[in-house]
Amino acid sequence: MPSCNLLLINGPNLNLLGTREPHVYGSTTLADVEAAARQQAASLSVSLATFQSNHEGAIVDRIQQARDEGVDAIVINPGGFTHTSVAIRDALLGVGVPYVELHVSNVHAREEWRRHSYFTDKAVAMVCGMGVYGYTAAIEFAARHMKTAAREKL
Template sequence: MPSRNLLLINGPNLNLLGTREPHIYGSTTLKDVETAAQQQASSLSISLATFQSNHEGAIIDRIQAAREEGVDAIIINPGGFTHTSVAIRDALLGVGIPYVELHVSNVHAREAWRRESYFTDKAVAMICGMGVYGYTAAIEFAARHMKTAAAKEKL
C-alpha cells in the first residue's frame, strides 16, 4: 500500500490547550493531542506531520509547502482565523489538497460570530463539539477519504 501523508495544522492559541478555558476546551494539551494523533496515524499506516502557529503567514507557508511534500489531506483547526482569514482559505484552495475543518468546541453553540467560517463550504468535512476526540474522528475520516481517493485514481 502506498504511503499516505496527512498534515495536522493547529492555529492560534491552540498551543494553550489544556490550560486555556478548560471548561470549554478541556484539560488535554496540544502535545497530548499530537502524541495520540501520531499513534493513531501510525496504526493506520499514515505518515502524519503536525504544525501549530499563532501567525497567519506561517500557516499559509506550511499549507503551500504541503503540496511540494505530497500531502494527501490536511486537517486544520484554524482557531480564531476561522472567522477572519481569507488568506488561509485561499492557500488551502490554491494547493488543491482536500481538508477537514476541525474545532474542539461546538462553535454553533457559542457566540454568533463563531458560527461564520471561511473554510466550511470548501472542506470535505467539518467536525466540531467533540472535544479533543474530534482529532481522532478527523484522522479516521481523513484516512477513509484518502483510501477512497486512491481507489478512484486507480480506475
C-alpha cells in the same frame, strides 16, 4: 510504507490547550493531542506531520509547502482564524489539497460571530463540538477518505 500523507495544522492559541478555558476546551494539551494523533496515524498506516502557529503567514506558508511534500489531506483547526482568514482559505484552495475543518468546541452553540467560517463551504468534512476526540474522528475520516480516493484513481 504509508499509503497516505496527512498534515495536522493547529492555529492560534491551540498551543494553550489544556490550560486555556478548560471548561470549554478540556484539559488535554496539544502535545497530548499530537502524540495520540501520531499513534493513531501509525495504526492506520498513514504518515502524519503536525504544525501549530499563532501567525497567519506561517500557516499559509505551511499549507503551500504541503503540496510540494505530496500531502494527500490536511486536517486543520484554524482557531480564531476560522472567522477572519481569507488568506488561509485562499492557500487551501490554491494548493488543491482536500481538507477537514476541525473545532474542539461546538462553534455553532457559542457566540454569533463564531458561527461564520471561511473554510466550511470548501471542506471535505467538518468536525466540531467533540472535544479533543474530534482530532481522532477527523484523522480517521481523512485517512480512510484519502485511501478510498487513491484506490478509485487506480
